[in-house]
Amino acid sequence: MREMAKGSNVGLADLSDDTGSVIVSLRWSSATGDGDADVSVMLLNGDGKVRGDTDFFFYNHPAAPDGSVQLLGKAPTDGGSEDRISLDLTAVPPDVERIVVAASQYGGACFGELDDLRVTVADRGGETLLGFSIDDAGVESAFLFGELYRRGEEWKFRAIGQGYESGLAGLATDFGIDIVDDSADEDAAEGDPEAVQAVVEQRPSAQVPPSAAAEPRVTLPSQDTRGQEPDAGTTPRRTRGPRTAKKKVTLPRVAKKSLAENEAWRPARLFPAPTLKSDNERELRATSVLLSVMAEVPEFGRRLTAPFGAPAGRMQTFTEVTLPYGETPRRPDGVIRVERAGKLWTGLVETKTNGNPLRPEQVQDYMDIAARRGYEAVITLSNDVALEGCPPVAAKTDGRRKHKVALWHLSWAEVAHQAQMLIRHEGVGNAAHAWLLQELLSYLQHENSGCHGFQNMGPAWVPVRNGIDTETLCQGDRRAVEVVESWEQLIRQVCLRLGGELGQKVLPVQRAKRGVDPQTRRAALADGLCEDGRLTAELRIDSTPGVLTIVADLRTGKLRTSMEVMAPEGSYPLTSAKRLLRMLAEAPADLHVETLVEGGHGPRGTLERLRPEPADMLPKDGTRATGFRLSLFKGMGVTRGSAETGFIRSVDDVVDRFHAQVVAQLGPFERRPAGRSQPAEPAVAGAGA
CATH class of the missing domain: 3.30.930 (BirA Bifunctional Protein; domain 2)
Structure with missing residues (x-):
């Protein structure tokens, strides 16, 4: 791994042969467990500005439709957390010259209160290529960690480590994103009641801390209004408006009233589970159900495979695949293939259900097969939840082989979590996809599916x-x-x-x-x-x-x-x-x-x-x-x-x-209005005071 100094740069091709897709990780820690930050990514043109609203990725806008950028969310680490970002560099539009990775805090917090500020970049196989630590953070509430930029046909990384005391507002302004403070919003609302709707909150309204309520808000440039002139005789409107992305479909939390005659009637399910009799049946059914839905619902398939370095592209999934291995062929539970720009990404899948443990020798065989055939990953899936420093199964990588194979793990709890996030909160492309995810979730939650996640505290x-x-x-x-x-x-x-x-x-x-x-x-x-x-x-x-x-x-x-x-x-x-x-x-x-x-x-x-x-x-x-x-x-x-x-x-x-x-x-406590004199509260003399 290349350790970077502030201001230094390096070509990704000098560090790995497989950098078409990379994972950028930002992490920090706190001895008290307090403190957090939100990651943001900006795509910049040759002028160093965003081209439009779709070039700014943050908590409320986590992914690009072409798969070039996807915020993968936070993962806990010892003493802190880590935010991961998937960047498919082969899908980045040609007029984007720089990809800036930043983070910001809110509520008066600053990065000097956090420890171990660090950014790392890993290749498609999961091998960490470079790292850059920031040790001079102070009162800054926003930080540029680093950037990827083009030099001809090559991508390079630059370690920046620049902070902003003005927070997200100052950072965003530098890259062509409008900032509107609360007073400006009020003035705009007086002259144009719809103007307030043009403000895009940095965080969802239900999740903005009270202490952050007075902070500036980010308004993103709208592609729909660029280059358009106002109609004659009308009051000029703001040239920057709300995001106009296609609305996504979520399912209502409360189901429609049933038409069944009585409670004994059970709704028909696309993926029935009651008839499963053995662990082998459960593994076969669970693998087929999951992989088929991944291939059919692009948002879901991408959500599960992006952390493994898979590109955004056409996905096909397979089961019952036999692969040669010496005198005895092996048959992994499933195969995932993603095609983009004529190139294939392939991952082998090994599944366990009902609390059955993964077998190290079986996983090792699949790692060897993947290395020989030029596949990129082996993905294990079981009830166990992976812990840092304690993988569910260990496998060795032959260092003599030029081709690298990454070993990744998913738990059934993570699969159910991603499905629920999409159909209940974030949305998918259409109602049919939402229904498919709901059927998958119903199957995973059925008592006979064997996919309930971690459910045994172990023999100890x-x-x-x-x-x-x-x-x-x-x-x-x-x-x-x-x-x-x-x-x-x-x-x-x-x-x-x-x-x-x-x-x-x-x-x-x-x-x-x-x-x-x-x-x-x-x-x-x-x-x-x-x-x-x-x-x-x-x-x-x-x-x-x-x-x-x-x-x-x-x-x-x-x-x-x-x-x-x-x-x-x-x-x-x-x-x-x-x-x-x-x-x-x-x-x-x-x-x-x-x-x-x-x-x-x-x-x-x-x-x-x-x-x-x-x-x-x-x-x-x-x-x-x-x-x-x-x-x-x-x-x-x-x-x-x-x-x-x-x-x-x-x-x-x-x-x-x-x-x-x-x-x-629980909600915020009421505070005394500033500047008002109030009578002293009587002393508490007894229970009735």
């Missing part, structure tokens, strides 16, 4: 629980590490499922010291499990006021979900307490509310007891309340199915309940 789970119960589990026990790995897989799957339902980013927060590798971190967590008998995880959900914490206490058999809500600076304590109780009017009566005070803990009680007397939430000694911790408790429920399955279902249940009944009801 019961011995570790027993060892904690009898206090015989010692630090350094490898079985405790295996349980920690299973716990992380479960939490990753919870994030995928919840994110698919909400249409929002849900990521695990991993608090680790800078530079700690995944295995060392997991070993430390395993030692903590042996000592206190607890598994802990934190989830960050977009548009929520805090981090959702999950604690599984294996000694007591209890699960606790909680979130800390901070009170605004300068607010009256009693006003904040009353406001919180009003927001939680529909929350469960057994919700525990604990007041957080400077240097310790304050009063606590159930919502049922505190509702009549909000003043009971406040310390009687006048100590300042900084916020509130909201918690729900539930038993692990190991009576349903096996102990492993019962535990996993319990975790799913408590997260769903806490989010629906508590988190979804």
Whole structure:
């Protein structure tokens, strides 16, 4: 890997023979788990400006129709997160000379608060070609990480590392994107009520943090109005308007009323699952169902294969393919082929369902076949969720071969997540494609499909629980590490499922010291499990006021979900307490509310007891309340199915309940209007104050 210095450049062809498609990754970390940034990509012409609205890619506009750019979203890493961008350089329009990769923060945050700012570029086979670290970030709220640019027929990469204190507004202005602040919007609205509709938010309105509400917004140039003159006798309209892309189809969350005579009638399904009898049948059916839908729904097929370096092009999929291998031919579960500009990209698929493990020797055979035949990838698909530093199956690559084969992994939970994101939130090209994805999702969620994702805590789970119960589990026990790995897989799957339902980013927060590798971190967590008998995880959900914490206490058999809500600076304590109780009017009566005070803990009680007397939430000694911790408790429920399955279902249940009944009801606290004098709030003398 080539390590880049600020301002340096390198030709991609000098680093690899396979750079027609690359994956650019931006990552950062935070010791506290706080902090995040949004990635953006700009396609620039020879003048260094965007050509139009379709040249700016960000959270609300993640992909180009020709597949040249696709934002693949965030993936959790130890201590932070990583944003990946797929760039098909063979599909970039010829009048685009530069591709700029940037990131921005919001809400007054700056990049100096994050650690390990780094960009890497990998080739189609997944091999990292170059890396560039930024170590001089300070008060900047936007950063240009790097750019790919043409030199003749070659693409080169330049390490930029330039920051903007003016945030996304300053960055976008430099590249020909209009910025309209709130005051300008109000003025425009007075003269033209439709002018406000011409503003494109950087983030969805439902997900803009309150602290970012006053930030400038990005208006993109509209291709439909370029070069057009206003009609005579009409008031000149703004020459830059809303994006006019074709509207995509999503399915309603609530299904239409059934025409069945009674509840015993079951709707006909395109992909029936009840008749499956064996694991072999489940694998064959699941592979065929998935690959056929990938080929038929371009958005879905591209979404799953772009991270593996596949180009945007015509896709065909196959099953029951026999390939020669010595004296005994091999038959992978499936083959994916994508054609673009006369070139083929090929990936072999190995599928497992119902919790069956991948076989390393089988995957190794497919890696060898792919290398001999010039295929690009081997894709494994199973219930397991891949973890950083802990692949579901290991395979060796013959370094003597010039042709490189990449080994990738998908979980069934990731497949279901992508299908749900498309049909519920982002949309697909037409209603037929949306229906196909819905049928796929129904199949994956059927209890007999075997595609339920991670559903077993592993063979070490019961011995570790027993060892904690009898206090015989010692630090350094490898079985405790295996349980920690299973716990992380479960939490990753919870994030995928919840994110698919909400249409929002849900990521695990991993608090680790800078530079700690995944295995060392997991070993430390395993030692903590042996000592206190607890598994802990934190989830960050977009548009929520805090981090959702999950604690599984294996000694007591209890699960606790909680979130800390901070009170605004300068607010009256009693006003904040009353406001919180009003927001939680529909929350469960057994919700525990604990007041957080400077240097310790304050009063606590159930919502049922505190509702009549909000003043009971406040310390009687006048100590300042900084916020509130909201918690729900539930038993692990190991009576349903096996102990492993019962535990996993319990975790799913408590997260769903806490989010629906508590988190979804929380909104911003009311702040005192600036500049107004208000009477002093009476001191809290007792419960009735």
